[in-house]
Amino acid sequence: MNQYDVVVVGTGPGGYVSAIRAAQLGLSVATVEDDRPGGVCLNWGCIPTKALLRNAEIVQLFEKAETFGITVQGMKADYAAAVQRSRSVADRMAKGVEFLFRKNKITLFPGTGSLKGKNVVEVRGKDGPTTLEAGRAVILATGSEPKSLSGVAIDEKTVISSNGAVRNETKPKSIVVIGAGAVGVEFADVYRSYGVEVTLLEALPRIVPIEDEEVSTQLTRSLSRRGITIKTGVKVSSVKPLAGGVVVETDGGRFEAQQVLMAVGRAARTKGVGLEALGVAMERGFVKVSPTMETSVKGVYAIGDMAGVPLLAHKAMAEGVVAAEAIAGKSPRPVDYGNVPSCTYCRPQVASIGLTEAKAKEGGREVAVGKFPFTANGKAVALGETEGFVKVIADKKTGEILGVHIIGPEATEIIHEFAVGRTLEATVDEIMHTIHAHPTLSEAALEATLAALGHAIHI
Amino acid sequence: MAVTKVVMPKLSEQMESGKVIKWLKKEGDRVQSGDILAEVETDKADVEMEAFGAGVLRKILVSAGSTVPVGSLIGVIAEANDDINSVVGQAGGGAPAAEGGAKPASEAKAPSDAAAPSGAKPDMADRPAAVPPQPRSEDPAARKPAPSKGPEAPGSQRVQEVVAQQPRTLQTLPSGDGGRVKASPLARKIAAQSGVDLKLIQGSGPGGRIVRRDVEAASTAPAAAAAAAPVLRPVTPSVTGPEYEDVALSPMRAAIAKRMPLSKAPVPHFYVTSEVAMDRGWELREELNGLEGQPKISVNDLIIRACALTLLSHPGVNASFQGDRIRVFHRVHMGIAVALDEGLTTPVLRDVHAKPLAQIAVEARDLAERARQRKLRAPELSGATFSISNLGMFDVRDFSAIINPPEGAILAVGSVRRVPVVTDDGLGVGRRMALTLSCDHRVMDGAMGAKFLQDVKRLIEEPLRLLV
Numbered sequence: 001m002n003q004y005d006v007v008v009v010g011t012g013p014g015g016y017v018s019a020i021r022a023a024q025l026g027l028s029v030a031t032v033e034d035d036r037p038g039g040v041c042l043n044w045g046c047i048p049t050k051a052l053l054r055n056a057e058i059v060q061l062f063e064k065a066e067t068f069g070i071t072v073q074g075m076k077a078d079y080a081a082a083v084q085r086s087r088s089v090a091d092r093m094a095k096g097v098e099f100l101f102r103k104n105k106i107t108l109f110p111g112t113g114s115l116k117g118k119n120v121v122e123v124r125g126k127d128g129p130t131t132l133e134a135g136r137a138v139i140l141a142t143g144s145e146p147k148s149l150s151g152v153a154i155d156e157k158t159v160i161s162s163n164g165a166v167r168n169e170t171k172p173k174s175i176v177v178i179g180a181g182a183v184g185v186e187f188a189d190v191y192r193s194y195g196v197e198v199t200l201l202e203a204l205p206r207i208v209p210i211e212d213e214e215v216s217t218q219l220t221r222s223l224s225r226r227g228i229t230i231k232t233g234v235k236v237s238s239v240k241p242l243a244g245g246v247v248v249e250t251d252g253g254r255f256e257a258q259q260v261l262m263a264v265g266r267a268a269r270t271k272g273v274g275l276e277a278l279g280v281a282m283e284r285g286f287v288k289v290s291p292t293m294e295t296s297v298k299g300v301y302a303i304g305d306m307a308g309v310p311l312l313a314h315k316a317m318a319e320g321v322v323a324a325e326a327i328a329g330k331s332p333r334p335v336d337y338g339n340v341p342s343c344t345y346c347r348p349q350v351a352s353i354g355l356t357e358a359k360a361k362e363g364g365r366e367v368a369v370g371k372f373p374f375t376a377n378g379k380a381v382a383l384g385e386t387e388g389f390v391k392v393i394a395d396k397k398t399g400e401i402l403g404v405h406i407i408g409p410e411a412t413e414i415i416h417e418f419a420v421g422r423t424l425e426a427t428v429d430e431i432m433h434t435i436h437a438h439p440t441l442s443e444a445a446l447e448a449t450l451a452a453l454g455h456a457i458h459i
Numbered sequence: 460m461a462v463t464k465v466v467m468p469k470l471s472e473q474m475e476s477g478k479v480i481k482w483l484k485k486e487g488d489r490v491q492s493g494d495i496l497a498e499v500e501t502d503k504a505d506v507e508m509e510a511f512g513a514g515v516l517r518k519i520l521v522s523a524g525s526t527v528p529v530g531s532l533i534g535v536i537a538e539a540n541d542d543i544n545s546v547v548g549q550a551g552g553g554a555p556a557a558e559g560g561a562k563p564a565s566e567a568k569a570p571s572d573a574a575a576p577s578g579a580k581p582d583m584a585d586r587p588a589a590v591p592p593q594p595r596s597e598d599p600a601a602r603k604p605a606p607s608k609g610p611e612a613p614g615s616q617r618v619q620e621v622v623a624q625q626p627r628t629l630q631t632l633p634s635g636d637g638g639r640v641k642a643s644p645l646a647r648k649i650a651a652q653s654g655v656d657l658k659l660i661q662g663s664g665p666g667g668r669i670v671r672r673d674v675e676a677a678s679t680a681p682a683a684a685a686a687a688a689p690v691l692r693p694v695t696p697s698v699t700g701p702e703y704e705d706v707a708l709s710p711m712r713a714a715i716a717k718r719m720p721l722s723k724a725p726v727p728h729f730y731v732t733s734e735v736a737m738d739r740g741w742e743l744r745e746e747l748n749g750l751e752g753q754p755k756i757s758v759n760d761l762i763i764r765a766c767a768l769t770l771l772s773h774p775g776v777n778a779s780f781q782g783d784r785i786r787v788f789h790r791v792h793m794g795i796a797v798a799l800d801e802g803l804t805t806p807v808l809r810d811v812h813a814k815p816l817a818q819i820a821v822e823a824r825d826l827a828e829r830a831r832q833r834k835l836r837a838p839e840l841s842g843a844t845f846s847i848s849n850l851g852m853f854d855v856r857d858f859s860a861i862i863n864p865p866e867g868a869i870l871a872v873g874s875v876r877r878v879p880v881v882t883d884d885g886l887g888v889g890r891r892m893a894l895t896l897s898c899d900h901r902v903m904d905g906a907m908g909a910k911f912l913q914d915v916k917r918l919i920e921e922p923l924r925l926l927v
Contacts (some may be wrong), residue, residue, distance in 0.1 A: 252623075290703060331707055333665075398649055400649060426643075430644050
């Protein structure tokens with residue numbers, strides 16, 4: 001029997017971060033992985049899609065080159081090459097995780113891990129089963145997998161999930177994307193950039209439904225302008241094969257395409273982990289955890305997608321740190337779930353933190369809203385990227401920054417000014433008194449804050 | 460030449476370890492005797508630690524936030540050219556290491572080491588050390604010829620081990636960093652709008668920073684008097700949140716957890732309960748509180764006064780078991796249990812037998828308020844000869860308290876209730892209050908406790924006696 005202080009099952013962003021943090025704190029750590037280190041994030045999710053989206057962006061820039069006085073002749077965008085590049089980026093990042101494991105003396109056991117007791121993990125790998133014993137704790141970080149609609153099987157050929165979309169080197173002529181959350185919108189962007197006819201379906205009344213309503217409106221306009229067909233408030237009743245493709249029946253019409261991308265969300269991977277036998281408490285399909293990420297079974301921790309919403313890599317990483325530190329006997333600050341940035345990397349990018357305007361007003365609180373469009377931002381105009389805006393929602397009385405919503409160039413980078421500000425409990429006054437370099441896109445953050453205070457300068 | 464060791468002071472009888480909240484001087488700062496070096500958190504209160512030697516604070520060995528046992532070396536004061544290596548070196552082996560891997564700040568960071576004015580003389584002679592100077596034989600190589608300073612013979616290096624004897628309250632002294640309060644901008648705004656004084660709040664953020672939740676908690680916390688009328692807030696039962704959480708023991712909770720079994724198990728408790736008619740006491744109190752310019756008197760103040768007077772005539776209850784003898788006190792120092800969010804503390808009202816009711820009311824209120832702010836001085840936390848614990852504000856009929864050793868007894872006070880009582884003509888409504896005395900059987904017997912309680916009851920039922 002192999003003994004370690006901590007055994008981590010799953011090496012996605014939650015698992016590998018918790019393993020490294022535990023090792024940093026002097027604990028001996030084993031990790032178990034049935035795929036490649038890095039999990040969905042590095043191999044099949046965040047990172048490879050960002051590589052594809054970069055390709056999509058470059059294609060779009062070429063299409064716009066004329067407006068910069070640059071004429072391009074004979075441009076060819078090879079989709080297979082884009083996927084290959086994306087794969088090599090993912091490979092590189094996965095190798096990075098292997099390097100970090102070696103550096104921190106973390107042992108990796110390839111295979112499927114499951115609990116055989118509260119401190120015993122069985123690994124079924126190629127070379128037969130191995131048993132690992134955890135002296136201090138087991139951290140479960142088995143992640144999530146794409147969901148489908150009931151009665152619709154994902155074959156990764158005609159009905160694909162993000163797993164297939166990120167691997168397939170051939171693009172369809174046309175595709176129906178079901179679900180307009182981050183995954184659906186990002187792939188819609190990639191496919192459209194490569195000339196695919198894209199129909200984006202959303203059951204809720206607007207795309208990117210968790211974002212502020214004004215952001216959804218702006219993004220709908222931007223994506224429609226690029227030729228993406230958007231239907232919201234439609235419920236899919238069936239997805240059936242058709243000669244040379246599929247047909248999607250909805251209460252808002254019938255859509256035919258060569259492929260369907262199922263982007264209706266992700267479900268926690270909790271089967272086969274051994275949770276039931278140990279009596280680990282569950283809640284709405286996720287493992288129930290304490291503020292230090294411990295499950296109902298002492299010494300068994302769960303982090304990341306399997307431990308609840310939001311299903312985001314950076315939330316998993318933060319939870320991984322909390323779990324490792326708690327196991328090492330520290331008293332970590334629990335994850336602040338109200339302050340997790342949410343980012344969508346389509347073009348224009350979408351980023352937000354805190355409450356939407358509607359949510360902020362729900363409690364009957366008086367709010368001040370400031371909005372600043374990138375059309376009035378010098379850097380954005382110079383870049384030729386003027387779509388979108390920054391919107392700041394503040395408490396009228398205290399100036400507390402309740403929520404920030406950005407759509408536009410580098411939105412996913414600009415948001416962190418407000419993430420730091422909210423962590424430090426800065427108010428709109430502190431943002432106002434912070435000198436923002438000129439010319440930068442971040443000036444739009446300052447101006448939106450000033451707008452909330454009623455005195456934006458540049459508009 | 461003198462090297463002054465700064466050690467974690469023992470600020471109360473029970474204190475075993477203390478946490479350095481923050482250093483008010485940094486390495487390289489010149490300090491005079493009496494300067495406040497640091498703030499220390501004990502199991503009872505936050506207190507300031509004074510320097511008893513003058514010189515340069517050469518070394519800080521325990522960083523803010525770390526907890527060390529009493530007596531551990533936490534810093535060194537010496538002249539800029541003194542060799543402190545032997546003293547510091549000894550800390551590693553001799554003094555227990557600080558929890559959480561306290562990192563001694565680099566000595567290179569002390570900029571004034573070389574530039575320190577050499578004219579400043581240590582004024583050791585003015586202030587005797589708490590512990591007699593310990594002559595130490597030093598490595599001869601470490602000795603340097605020094606000009607004669609003060610009473611010491613040249614060449615004899617004197618190492619003084621000094622502890623802070625007189626911790627002063629945080630409230631009455633300007634803090635070393637100019638009174639700056641660490642608070643988030645949002646916390647400051649909410650505090651300004653809700654009239655909360657940030658100086659009175661303990662921050663829960665990183666490094667004790669006051670954050671929004673601290674101010675909100677302070678502004679919604681019931682005032683001392685409001686505790687009598689608890690507000691029932693509707694709580695939405697949650698089935699979605701975490702099932703439980705493990706809360707680390709605060710120093711106070713750890714002290715209570717450690718101390719109470721030391722009483723309940725070895726001290727043979729017995730209990731005597733009596734019911735007191737509060738009708739006249741209640742009326743008197745209302746009458747007194749109607750007088751302009753008089754301090755508000757609480758029921759507890761009446762009981763404190765009654766016990767203080769009664770203890771004088773029942774010295775056997777005002778006594779402590781001392782192994783082979785019983786110590787009988789001639790003065791009454793009353794411990795008053797004060798409930799805090801994180802536990803309880805028992806500040807001591809001294810010489811209460813000699814104080815009139817109004818003075819008791821003022822002093823008891825002051826002690827309770829400062830206890831809630833954790834701003835009590837160490838002497839106010841020890842030396843009680845008898846204690847009172849009152850849960851009346853929680854609508855408790857009666858209860859039994861655990862004796863706080865080495866005291867011999869504690870009185871548990873229930874709430875004043877309106878109950879049906881039998882009068883000469885039948886049934887009436889009266890105010891009644893239960894008193895339960897917990898007694899150490901090694902010190903007294905049942906009858907002694909009962910007689911004491913009988914006299915307390917009589918005094919409260921004939922409350923004018925409390926005024927004379």
